[in-house]
Amino acid sequence: MTPAQAPRARWPRLLAWAAGLLGAAAFVTYLYRNDPHQPxxxxxxxxxxxxxxACPGCGGTRAAYDLLHGDVSEAMQEHALLLPLLLVVGVLLVRSLWRRRDPDARGGGLAPTGIGISVAVAFLVFGIVRNLPGLEVLQPL
Incomplete structure (x- = not known):
């Protein structure tokens, strides 16, 4: 690839990021304004x-709404895994962006395969565990 082609090759990736960020902002705005606690x-x-x-995601929308409105304890009651999962994804994103600054760093993707698989397995195990007798505290409200 010639140096003149390099800026052109970046546009599709930048447009994909912009579309993703715009979609996420639209979803967050909609969720902030529309209470999922209402039937x-x-x-x-x-x-x-x-x-x-309860599936692994049950209560996630209500928990996200509660987090957007600053009610962390209510969010944890709705979905106990959402906040830790958001923290892990946030740390991985910051790590990825930081590693992109260092040309000597290896990798740099959002999440190594092992971490992504671990998060998916944790999510599925949570979905099973929250339905076991005696663990009703993990059920969404």
Whole structure:
């Protein structure tokens, strides 16, 4: 690739980042203004309505709403894994951006495969554990 082509090659990636950030901002704005605690405000979980079991994501929208409004304790009651998961993703994102500044650093992607798989496994295990008898405290409100 010639030096003249380098700026052109960057545009698709920059546009993808801009579209992602714009979509995330739109979602966060919508969620901030529309309370999911109100019945009928958002669709119900298909798994929960069909089986009565809470999926790994049940309560996540309400927890995100509570976090946006500064209510951390209520968010943790709705979905105990959301805040730690957001912290891990935030740390990985900062790490990724920091490593991109250092040309000698290896990798630099958002998350190494092992960490991504670990987060996915933790999410699935949480979905199973929260439905076990005696652990109703992990059920969304």
């Amino acid at each position: 009928g405000a958002y669709p119900t979980c298909f798994l929960r309505s069909a089986t009565g079991l």
